[in-house]
Amino acid sequence: MSNPSQGVSMRTYPLRPEAVYFYATCLVDMFVPEAGMDAITLLEREGVRVIFPENQTCCGQPAFTTGFPAEARQVVESQLDLFPGDYPIVVPSGSCGGMIRWHWEKVVGDDPVLMARAASIGARTYELAEFLLHVLGFSRPDTGPGTTVTLHTSCSARREMGTHLVGRELLARLTNVQLVHHDHESECCGFGGTFSLKHPDVSMAMVSDKVASLKATGAGQVITADCGCMLNITQRAAREDLEAGRSVPSLPGEHLATFLLRRTGGKPMGERS
Amino acid sequence: MSVQTPSSPASNAGQPLAFVSAQALRERMHEAVNDTHLRQSFRGAMDFLMAKRAVQFPDPEELDSLRVLSEHIRQYSLSKLPDLLEQLETSLVRNGVQVHWAETPDEANAIMLEIARRHAAKLIVKGKSMVSEEIEFNHAMEAAGIGALESDMGEYIVQLAGEKPSHIIMPAIHQTKQQIAKLFAEHIPGVEYTDNVDALIQIGRRVLREKFEEADIGLSGVNFAVAETGTLCLVENEGNGRMCTTVPKVHIAITGIEKVVEKLEHVAPLFSILTRSATGQAVSTYFNMITGPRRSTDQDGPEEVHLVLLDNGRSQAYADEQLRKTLQCIRCGACMNHCPVYTRIGGHAYGTTYPGPIGKIISPHMMGLEQTHLLPTASSLCGACGEVCPVKIPIPELLIRLRGEAQSAPRADPAMVGQGAAYDPKISLLWKMWAGLYSRPSTYRAFSWLATRFRALTPARQRGWTAARTPLKPAPRRLRDMLKDRT
Numbered sequence: 001m002s003n004p005s006q007g008v009s010m011r012t013y014p015l016r017p018e019a020v021y022f023y024a025t026c027l028v029d030m031f032v033p034e035a036g037m038d039a040i041t042l043l044e045r046e047g048v049r050v051i052f053p054e055n056q057t058c059c060g061q062p063a064f065t066t067g068f069p070a071e072a073r074q075v076v077e078s079q080l081d082l083f084p085g086d087y088p089i090v091v092p093s094g095s096c097g098g099m100i101r102w103h104w105e106k107v108v109g110d111d112p113v114l115m116a117r118a119a120s121i122g123a124r125t126y127e128l129a130e131f132l133l134h135v136l137g138f139s140r141p142d143t144g145p146g147t148t149v150t151l152h153t154s155c156s157a158r159r160e161m162g163t164h165l166v167g168r169e170l171l172a173r174l175t176n177v178q179l180v181h182h183d184h185e186s187e188c189c190g191f192g193g194t195f196s197l198k199h200p201d202v203s204m205a206m207v208s209d210k211v212a213s214l215k216a217t218g219a220g221q222v223i224t225a226d227c228g229c230m231l232n233i234t235q236r237a238a239r240e241d242l243e244a245g246r247s248v249p250s251l252p253g254e255h256l257a258t259f260l261l262r263r264t265g266g267k268p269m270g271e272r273s
Numbered sequence: 274m275s276v277q278t279p280s281s282p283a284s285n286a287g288q289p290l291a292f293v294s295a296q297a298l299r300e301r302m303h304e305a306v307n308d309t310h311l312r313q314s315f316r317g318a319m320d321f322l323m324a325k326r327a328v329q330f331p332d333p334e335e336l337d338s339l340r341v342l343s344e345h346i347r348q349y350s351l352s353k354l355p356d357l358l359e360q361l362e363t364s365l366v367r368n369g370v371q372v373h374w375a376e377t378p379d380e381a382n383a384i385m386l387e388i389a390r391r392h393a394a395k396l397i398v399k400g401k402s403m404v405s406e407e408i409e410f411n412h413a414m415e416a417a418g419i420g421a422l423e424s425d426m427g428e429y430i431v432q433l434a435g436e437k438p439s440h441i442i443m444p445a446i447h448q449t450k451q452q453i454a455k456l457f458a459e460h461i462p463g464v465e466y467t468d469n470v471d472a473l474i475q476i477g478r479r480v481l482r483e484k485f486e487e488a489d490i491g492l493s494g495v496n497f498a499v500a501e502t503g504t505l506c507l508v509e510n511e512g513n514g515r516m517c518t519t520v521p522k523v524h525i526a527i528t529g530i531e532k533v534v535e536k537l538e539h540v541a542p543l544f545s546i547l548t549r550s551a552t553g554q555a556v557s558t559y560f561n562m563i564t565g566p567r568r569s570t571d572q573d574g575p576e577e578v579h580l581v582l583l584d585n586g587r588s589q590a591y592a593d594e595q596l597r598k599t600l601q602c603i604r605c606g607a608c609m610n611h612c613p614v615y616t617r618i619g620g621h622a623y624g625t626t627y628p629g630p631i632g633k634i635i636s637p638h639m640m641g642l643e644q645t646h647l648l649p650t651a652s653s654l655c656g657a658c659g660e661v662c663p664v665k666i667p668i669p670e671l672l673i674r675l676r677g678e679a680q681s682a683p684r685a686d687p688a689m690v691g692q693g694a695a696y697d698p699k700i701s702l703l704w705k706m707w708a709g710l711y712s713r714p715s716t717y718r719a720f721s722w723l724a725t726r727f728r729a730l731t732p733a734r735q736r737g738w739t740a741a742r743t744p745l746k747p748a749p750r751r752l753r754d755m756l757k758d759r760t
Contacts, residue, residue, distance in 0.1 A: 033752035055714035067676025071708035078712035155655040192653025197737030204741035205306040205617045235742035
């Protein structure tokens with residue numbers, strides 16, 4: 001298997017399935033559940049049955065990237081039974097998607113049986129945006145008013161899932177939305193999981209620069225398909241607002257699923273009474 | 274000597290610059306990110322280099338196939354490394370080159386000191402060589418009363434300033450032209466302050482020209498050593514490399530043992546991808562192929578040529594299949610040009626000869642994890658380095674591996690020196706608890722229920738995170754609760 005961070009070759013996509021597994025990720029489950037709900041609504045609205053495996057917890061990435069492979073493995077092994085059918089697995093995060101698609105197999109690398117199972121799961125794991133675009137051909141009329149947004153694509157979506165053009169394409173299909181690019185768009189937002197805790201100075205320098213670039217576009221909000229980046233960026237912006245005494249968020253952020261749903265006539269979870 | 278050499282300028286004359294403790298990495302990073310000038314200048318310089326590289330690779334498919342080819346050549350060469358090194362030695366000896374093997378920096382310096390003494394050398398003029406930086410060659414020579422003068426313009430500036438290079442290709446990239454002007458005016462007799470870049474380069478050239486004539490020995494690095502033919506290839510832009518290797522009577526080349534390739538045809542693709550990745554040049558101005566000392570029919574060239582092959586931790590990396598990939602490196606510096614961390618902190622903060630992503634994965638082999646274990650943690654694993662690496666070193670994967678080596682409990686037969694250096698039983702226990710929690714779905718459900726229902730109890734100060742951001746707070750209800758409510 002080629003290393004994912006080194007150029008992802010064009011992927012072949014399956015035909016529209018009857019059902020998909022939805023792997024929400026722990027971050028979405030506990031911190032941004034509305035984004036998960038909106039993603040599920042989008043999938044169901046396209047006529048796909050969504051199966052939410054109740055025993056899902058975490059993809060194991062925090063331990064894996066921090067350098068605790070045995071602990072990552074313990075968690076990954078507990079997740080290998082979640083997808084008994086051969087339906088695609090949809091993940092509303094490039095970084096967790098990348099973990100499942102490429103690294104689960106490595107994490108259980110000394111056990112050929114587990115490896116084969118992990119590989120089969122990895123091969124049918126898709127990031128939400130690529131699934132919407134390439135499998136479901138998502139294209140619904142934009143019913144929202146004219147607006148300008150900017151897009152941040154996570155490093156994992158870009159380099160592990162190869163989906164950095166997918167978000168752009170989905171937004172381009174919304175006729176009343178103008179997408180503006182920010183400078184150093186391909187640069188990391190500085191989150192990096194435990195990196196942000198271990199090296200707060202550099203992480204802060206990176207996220208401050210990212211927030212400045214995003215704001216400099218003059219766009220009303222930032223859209224991203226990764227909740228890790230989203231929390232990093234928006235909570236940095238919120239901190240700057242707090243320090244500057246601003247009461248209105250200067251850089252609101254939204255998961256792509258929520259934005260797509262609202263723009264195409266759906267009601268995002270966070271806006272339901 | 275009319276011009277001050279090398280050593281004297283800065284404060285720590287004659288003293289080895291030595292590695293700054295990597296333990297202090299955090300403090301140095303803190304200082305660097307708060308240095309507005311440094312951040313602006315590195316950002317500008319890295320943007321420039323990234324743009325230059327991008328122009329060289331307009332076709333992603335051509336780039337990809339050249340990267341695959343280059344990766345294969347490097348992996349093939351490494352797979353035969355012991356044989357190729359022997360073959361290289363045989364070929365070089367046949368060509369009249371004297372070959373020396375050094376396991377440590379001290380051994381390498383001792384070998385070269387011995388050669389210098391045999392020739393009663395007073396001055397050694399140097400082409401650019403990162404391996405000579407790695408072994409702190411200049412200081413070893415100066416300690417023995419022998420001058421070692423850098424002739425690459427960037428290295429010359431860094432030497433005048435008493436610093437280490439901050440970039441492996443552009444050693445003085447951290448210096449502004451005003452700083453360089455000041456250095457020249459202070460250290461070169463008869464030179465007035467000017468920050469005209471062309472004038473500065475002319476001053477440097479004039480000084481160095483005299484030195485080439487005066488020098489007893491020329492030292493250079495090696496970019497590729499060809500085993501079949503015994504050819505030492507040297508890539509450079511200023512012509513100083515050619516001067517160092519042809520004018521003095523003795524030429525000493527020094528290189529790491531990993532730089533060997535089997536045949537000449539393996540050099541062409543690597544040369545092409547090296548210059549395009551490094552400086553965005555289709556080819557470098559000079560490409561020297563050195564096959565031995567001056568023959569009776571030659572017009573010029575040294576009477577004696579030596580090659581010093583240095584290990585310094587490379588065979589440790591070599592012994593492990595995964596870590597061996599570190600040795601694929603052809604030292605282009607593209608990983609640092611594209612690294613968001615390097616861009617923010619510059620090269621000196623790392624405290625190692627090789628900064629940036631490649632430095633993070635190679636320094637632990639040279640210095641041990643005891644000193645360097647923090648380096649691999651100083652990465653967001655964004656993958657920009659792996660994406661641009663011309664020989665496809667999976668740098669993020671190796672960073673993760675090194676994190677694991679450093680943090681795991683000390684083992685009896687470790688893969689590297691310093692394994693377990695960052696082992697902390699408390700941290701390990703925390704991760705065990707984390708794994709216990711997330712590998713038991715019922716426990717996770719209970720935990721996540723509590724975390725959301727009692728979100729008001731979430732600590733407002735969250736280590737690292739709240740240094741720059743508002744606190745993280747779980748949602749009132751989990752996604753799985755919302756889904757249940759639907760049905």
